[in-house]
Amino acid sequence: MNQPIPHPSLLKRQLPETFVSALAARFGDRFHTTEAMRLHHGRDESAFDPMLPDAVVFAHSTGEVAEIVALCSEHDVPVIPYGTGSSLEGHLLAIRGGLSVDVSEMNRVIAVNAEDLTATVQAGVTRKQLNVEIKDTGLFFPIDPGADASLGGMAATRASGTNAVRYGTMRENVVSLTVVTADGKVVRTARRARKSSAGYDLTRIFVGSEGTLGIITEVTVKLYPQPEAISAAVCNFATVDDAVRCVIQTIQMGVPVARVEFLDAAFVKAVNVHSKLALHESPLLLFEFHGSEASVKEQAELVQEIAKDHDGREFTWATHPEDRSKLWTARHNAYFAGLQVKPGTRAITTDVCVPISRLAESIATTVADCERSPHIPSLILGHVGDGNYHVMLLVDPAHPDEFAEAEGINHRLVSRAIRMDGTCTGEHGVGLHKMPFLVEEHGEDALDLMRALKRAFDPKNIMNPGKIVALERG
Numbered sequence: 001m002n003q004p005i006p007h008p009s010l011l012k013r014q015l016p017e018t019f020v021s022a023l024a025a026r027f028g029d030r031f032h033t034t035e036a037m038r039l040h041h042g043r044d045e046s047a048f049d050p051m052l053p054d055a056v057v058f059a060h061s062t063g064e065v066a067e068i069v070a071l072c073s074e075h076d077v078p079v080i081p082y083g084t085g086s087s088l089e090g091h092l093l094a095i096r097g098g099l100s101v102d103v104s105e106m107n108r109v110i111a112v113n114a115e116d117l118t119a120t121v122q123a124g125v126t127r128k129q130l131n132v133e134i135k136d137t138g139l140f141f142p143i144d145p146g147a148d149a150s151l152g153g154m155a156a157t158r159a160s161g162t163n164a165v166r167y168g169t170m171r172e173n174v175v176s177l178t179v180v181t182a183d184g185k186v187v188r189t190a191r192r193a194r195k196s197s198a199g200y201d202l203t204r205i206f207v208g209s210e211g212t213l214g215i216i217t218e219v220t221v222k223l224y225p226q227p228e229a230i231s232a233a234v235c236n237f238a239t240v241d242d243a244v245r246c247v248i249q250t251i252q253m254g255v256p257v258a259r260v261e262f263l264d265a266a267f268v269k270a271v272n273v274h275s276k277l278a279l280h281e282s283p284l285l286l287f288e289f290h291g292s293e294a295s296v297k298e299q300a301e302l303v304q305e306i307a308k309d310h311d312g313r314e315f316t317w318a319t320h321p322e323d324r325s326k327l328w329t330a331r332h333n334a335y336f337a338g339l340q341v342k343p344g345t346r347a348i349t350t351d352v353c354v355p356i357s358r359l360a361e362s363i364a365t366t367v368a369d370c371e372r373s374p375h376i377p378s379l380i381l382g383h384v385g386d387g388n389y390h391v392m393l394l395v396d397p398a399h400p401d402e403f404a405e406a407e408g409i410n411h412r413l414v415s416r417a418i419r420m421d422g423t424c425t426g427e428h429g430v431g432l433h434k435m436p437f438l439v440e441e442h443g444e445d446a447l448d449l450m451r452a453l454k455r456a457f458d459p460k461n462i463m464n465p466g467k468i469v470a471l472e473r474g
Contacts, residue, residue: 013054013097019075023057023099026067030058041080041100044087045335046433047348047395047403053080053094058102062178062186062217068101069215070184072462080464081211083124083150087157088349089431091210095466101215103152109133110218118175118192120220123152130221139223142167145427146332152216158208160427162331165251165385166258166290167224169427174207178218182458192220205453210429211464213457227258227290231300232324233315235287235307236280240264240367240380243283244360246310247384251356255302259288260385261331264367267338267379267392274337275330280313285384286331288324331381338379338392345377345394348406350433352417353388353426362420363389366413373405388426415440430468444473 023031032038033055042052059065072079078098085092094100106122109130113119114137121130126148130141143154145161153159155177160169167173176190179202189202206213237243247260262285263271269281287303289296304315318324330337339347354362363380370378370391382389393409395402414424414437424430424437438447450469454461461471 015054015077015099016075019071019077020055022071023055023068027057027064030060032056038100041082041085041092041102042094044085044090044092045347045349046088046090046093046431047346048090048093048432051093051095052097053100054097056082056100056102058105060105062180065101065103065180065215065217066184066186068099069180069182072099073183073460076460076462078462078465079215081123081152081156081215083153083156084126084148086147086149087153087431088428089425089433091157091429091431091464091467093432095432098462098465103215103217104150106152106217112137112139112223113192114139114223116192117223117225118220119223120192120218121151123150123155123215123217123219125151125219127151127154134223137223138226140226141173141221142224143170143173143221144332146335151219151221155207155216155219156210157429158427160383160386160388162259162261162288162328162383164383164388164427165260166256171204171207173222174203175220175222177203177206177216177220179206179214179216181214182460182463186217187214208429210431210467212454212467213463215463227296229293229296230258230288230290230321230324231296232286232288232318232327233300233303234279234318234327235285235304235315236313237283237285237307238311240283241360241364242310242312243285244363244384246285246307246312248356248359249306249309250303251385253302253306255299255306256291257287257299257303257385258290259286260383261286262380262382262384262389263331263334264380266341266377267334267381270337270341270379271330271334274333274340275326277326277330285312286327288328334381335392338394341379342377342394345396348393348395348403348410349390349428350393350410350413351382351388351390351426351428352414352422352424353386354417354420354422356387358420358422359384359387359389362417362422365416366391369409369412373409376402376406376409378409383427386426387422411437432467435468435470438469448473 043050106124393406
């Protein structure tokens, strides 16, 4: 994306009359063709202009999704799943029109198997909703991408987040899925056993497939005991390099921190304004420790010593739940805080992930690159405990050259990460925005395998077409 994709016509394309009539008769007021509803489902948090579906339908069950997809297959109508609309790379944009299938009202927790440490939910259940509903079991679901995303969307994009350094990503925490395939069949990818060697790993194939192979309608996830003790701390540093090297040493020494987040000075300033905090406006690490009272104390003391070795300032502790909540709420709202740095701009937000040993070098070269474009505000934060960080670039929609310049920064950032044996995206997913980088990261032969998989699972190319990988080389 060298500049924002032009806004398409708001006029609907002509869907087959029998298709429209069948959906209207079956779903009544849950089927919509109004411009307002289509516009709502034709945009996300990316810098792309809206790309509208031709119609929207709200599903309430796996059976209904199967009916809808079977009808789309019969009439060759593209189908795009929609959860909460919080994606950042253009995943849900209807680049070929078609039907948006909204699963947000599929929001029932189907079963909580506390003894097995699992829960099965419909795809529209959000992470916050799940944690509220299981609170009394003494368990929690740890994957926290920031936004209150749906579990189906988090599985589809292989989401990660602040807790990944200890608990892993959605890839490690999805036990099984119920999926509607491109011809309207319903498939369960696995049972609830914690491990299996039975056949191809269909669960992992669908996790991260972004709706291009099928629609996820139910998710079984792992749960974890709520920690006996939790403690959070903030530590500021004189330089970005000091903060990052503190993280690297912490991870290399095997300290089991639950979360370690990095914010550069610009992001700290933005968070202070947005969330009315008074954090010192220099590079900052936000730690959280989980475990017993003794282990949390031991972890914290060890990290404090490591921070001192890297000129870290005195830790500021947040041991009370309300203080921790305030800090993490501010961190989760960092994206919206960043947007306020220069009102009227749009954000190009990208992410990369590199081996932890290359993290300091990767961030340092990115900072230097951003400084060469001072007229484009840049802010950096990251879940740096696993080598993943994000760059937010604010561009003026009235100046297309700024989009091109920001995309140049993004391209250099990604290319450096790949040369360091990293990846073009640690958690955002591919969508539209990251597609050009897959050749550089994987090579055409690997992409040919992905294309073959796409054609086998979706021979008519109706499942969220045009995302992740182009069906032809070049």
